[in-house]
Amino acid sequence: MQFNGKKVLILGSGGLRIGQAGEFDYSGSQAIKALKEEGIYSILVNPNIATVQTDADAAMADEVYLQPLTLPVVTAIIEKEKPDGIFLSFGGQTALNLGLMLYDTDVLAKHKVSILGTRAEAIRQTEDREQFKQGLACIGVKTPQSMSANTVAEAALAAKQIGYPVMMRSGFSLGGLGSGKIPSESVLQERAQECLAAAPQILIEEYLTGWKEFEYEIVRDRSGNTLTICNMENMDPMGIHTGESIVVAPAQTLTNREHQTLRNIAIQVANHFNIIGECNIQFAINPKNGDYRVIEVNARLSRSSALASKATGYPLAFVAAKLALGWHLHEIKNSVTQKTCAFFEPALDYLVVKIPRWDTHKLKSAGRTIGTEMKSVGEVMGIGRSFAEALQKAVGMLNIGASCLSDYPHHFNDPEEEIATPTDRRLFALYQFFLRGNTVSKAETLSNIDPWFLARIAEIAQFQNKLKQEAFSTHLLRQAKQLGFSDKALARLYKQDEQSLRKTRVAAGIYPVVKQIDTLAGEYAAETNYLYLTYHGQEHDVQFNVEKSTDVILVLGSGPYAIGSSVEFDWCAVNTSRTLRKLKKRAILINSNPETVSTDYDESDRLYFEQLTFERVQDIADLEQPGGIIISVGGQIPNNLAVPLANAGYPILGTKAKNIDCAENRERFSALLAQLDIAQPAWQSAHSVESAKEFAQSIGYPVLVRPSYILSGAAMNVAYDADALQEFLAAAAQVSPAHPVVISKFILDAKELEVDGVALNGNIIIDAISEHIENAGVHSGDATLVLPPHNLYLETIRRTKKITREIVRALEITGPFNIQFIAQHNHIQVIECNLRASRSFPFVSKVTNHNLIDIATQAMLGIKSNKHYQTLELDYVGVKAPQFSYQRLKGADPVPHVEMASTGEVACLGDNLYDAYWRAWLACEQGMTQKHLLVSIADHYKAKLLPFLQKLDQLGWHLYSTDGTHAYLSKNGVGSYFVYKTSEYGEPHFHTVIAQRKIDLIINIPSNQISSTQTDGFKIRRMAIDHHIPLITNPQKAQIMLQCLIDLWDKKLPVRSWREIVCHESINTNQVEQQL
């Protein structure tokens, strides 16, 4: 039935984490756009403040709740807003699970809210493995042999029946958390226990490792019209999670007959579950006999559907939303092609390759091997006209130091080992394996990867060997470019510099052509603005300005999401583009990340789904002749292009490149601060271990050790003594041999604050001070931010503002900037300065209701503003909290330190610090059901936390503590249950109380940030993570958290929308209804 309600609630996905990332900003945003087009009032619940979908922009939701996605909170929102319908399929597994809870608890029925799209019963059939299996068996579709288990004993029995090795999966999970190969009963005992702690049910399944893996994306309307929009093939076969696989679309190794079989089954499955909207179906195919299994059905938008959408240009989420509202496929216009209706299966005349982006190496002691659990934090998608071209383009998009396969910075001594036991580096190991003359069949034996893919990689390697042997020729150069070799890599092979190779190439008439994403197979002329570049082509599909125009602005996006560079920069790019278009500029966007909103067809005038490399940006700029290039809104990747682009004569908008370099280059920036008489922590650039030690001795330990150019604290570390320094120096030198190592004083017991702002020609237009809750020493990306600051001296604020003014003036800043400070009493020191939008820009913009990117874009265009912006005296508080993904990163020590580890963030607004903090904490998927708390606190911090614990004891909380803390507490009037530490024997043991789920929150404050996997503290922290028990490791956070428990633990939280809090508008529901 056509939906005729007036109000729809959309559930978002919360903070970005491994397994659930930016793709849901894309799908949620498109769903909202679909509602807008229908004139339906949209209400969004999502605490992820860095997303585009939570914008106040007119194109986005009518009402946004930056609130935790929990049952009580969403229930309260439903009670208040009284929506007619709800969208569950646009916010990932989080929204789906929450939706089912709302359904099960009859909240939806009570308030007459209908689930739009696939019905709740059908969703449950796809989620519950037992129902799933039985349902598909009924229609004769094969699924892996599997048995569900609710206890460890049941799991053991099931495994025995199926036969080891078996596959273990956890029901109702995201990204395959807790799944893996179980070779024996003893491993099963351990893993099943762990999994059942997180999920009510686990699956023991037939082991299909080595089978080929395919995914089909399906859309289906309420009358049963069904399409397969895209099929995708995982290059890495079964055994490696789809999110960890290199994925190719369309599938490459299927025969037409096989493809039609799978397509038919996919449609049959979608019909069986009565899917209305979008779903994704995963297949495993036995390479030996073609036998198949349906592995999984996601009755919602997923990471794969986002990829499929970007791969085909088919707006899957938008169409899914329309179908959920009751439209038929043939009634919906395909707004990308402009020519077709949505009832048209895309046909691709190109192919795309997705490669995941991992950051496991940034997390000390986390394993690098990849498998059935997702660990990657982002992805890129290369579009090309050959597999080689698309693959190598994708490599250059990853931003891991390789511009294509040939210049990957790591040399493998034993590539075979890497291939057989895959890590994030397997692709590069394969390449080097082939460079050394090894065969495809040997690689196939080691990896189970289809020989078709291996042969393509081998061809690239063989070509590189040929290039080295043969003399330079334009013919070879053209071939190299068609195979996807970068100018940079070719320059290296030919021992030239990149720019001179470029000149040679252009002079030889070898340049890429611009192609449209053409999914119409030539049946109609494609009219899309969605573009890519290829060397396989004769002419451009689009027209270009002949002369440079100031109305054309190139905006460089963020590239892949990684730790330290995430959805916040997509928000910045989208908002830049929106402002440009409002100012009647032509916004041309470049980005390489399929999980983004900026790569949506309607967010720019032209979209290049392309590499953010010096080479490719030049290619595009040469064609488009932009009046300016904005490099300061996409994070560090485009920021690093400022100097080379400016040197090559391209017009950079905003702060001058030489001044950007001055802020980035430690020596130059330090000299500037000295000249301005601004304090900074003592530091020295050391060229030898001896001089480093000497300097560290002179300033006193602890010291911070880092390479001079940094991205998200990579390779940073704190040395507490000379031995540790020696150890870290070895590692840091490996990371960046071109740069000396910087040793600086590591300041403890100091406050950290940052200023985000916008300036024009060295004058500040707007600035906002945020305070870190954690003392100095925690990376700013992992810190909890409070805005406005709640615990700073007025004098500190005054001095910080003055220093900011001086730096802004000295660097003649135009556009966005971010400066970080350390404050000890009223002594202010500057630690970092970025002349680009920072990760806190969306937070600051949405808390103050002044869009910093909008202001910055205008500033970069030279538009003056005389407006005065208030950012300090707000009558509410915003708290931004990091979202960690430690659960997925087995072995990583979950203590925030100088290297960033969080994968996302959330932010909530509240009446005061505690209100806002508590909501933000709940919004990070944390929660407590019982008043049970375990404390294990280093001596130094015991006294600080005592008053809170005394209060909780009085309030009837059950406290558990380890030895030292127990003695301290009992002496100070606090009774607690004693537990043995992991290194001790005896009951009650820490291990037992955790496994029995007697603890709801663990506060473990280590004495310092030295990470050692040998300590009791580490084991406590790791166990907390593995058993999904909320953990606090920072003393300042612990104080606030404990106060929240005292004040707010069992209180019903009143819910207010962003607009009600920030704009002081109370919604008059009657009025809204009248308007509608």
Place this chain on the structure above:
Amino acid sequence: MNALFKRDLITIKNLSKAEIDIILNLAQQYKITPPAPSLSNKMIAHCFFEASTRTRLSFETAALRLGAKTIGFDSDQSLSVQKGETLTDTLKVISAYADLIVIRHAKEGAAALAANLIECPVINAGDGANQHPTQALLDFFTIKECQNEINGLSIALVGDLKYGRAIHSFTQMCAHYDIRLYLLSPEHLSLPTSICDHLKKQGVRFSYHQDLAEIISKIDILYITRIQQERFTAPQSELFKNPYVINMELLKNAKANLKILHPLPRVNEIDPEVDHSPFAYYFAQAANGVYVRQAILTLLLNEFLP
């Protein structure tokens, strides 16, 4: 078959939670309906090597009400011990007459020694500063009686926690329940470390406090003991004068359900004006001694419950 038949009761550690429940439930039954005399053919010896009024009379009353015959003494002044006879010889001789021996002695471990030595069941009625299990059982019987439920209670132990044997047995009982303990004692009379360690490992929450007024509003039971003057020399006892005195002023902030317990005799710990308040429960507590001891004697001496 009754599991406690022919067993010794030397310390609470001899008992499982289930056995404790059996004793407390039987005592409860006896309090409502006086038992038939099931021990009419039994001889119980009350060997009080150390002076006692309440405990001895309570045991004797229990025995007599159950129809048993009793022998014994209430001080070692009149004994052959005075003539140089050893404890072991004395007990061996008495065990030849009695079916059960109730022993109190000034030396820690005396009851255990007796139990090892002789065949018939031995009940420890207090051995020096060590244990007094029947007192703890009657204390918990009383707590259950006045608060309905033992789990979840907050209990303050006040006074001489170092030498108070009733306290020591009391803490052993705590291990069987989810109890929050507040410990208040003069500085040199705090609970022995070994006992604290035991409490800790048994999952009992406890904390140390100085000021009774500070915690009075949090507790359900206030268990106070006298300073065990007999364990000190005269100048020492001056040093350990009890700093804790309960009066109506202090009780102003008490919870309505607070009950005060005391193993008695009291010296000056409780102001007599408190006796008339609803908080006073120490005399009811003393009266309960008979029911609990009846239950214990019945269980130790009957293979099958009557």
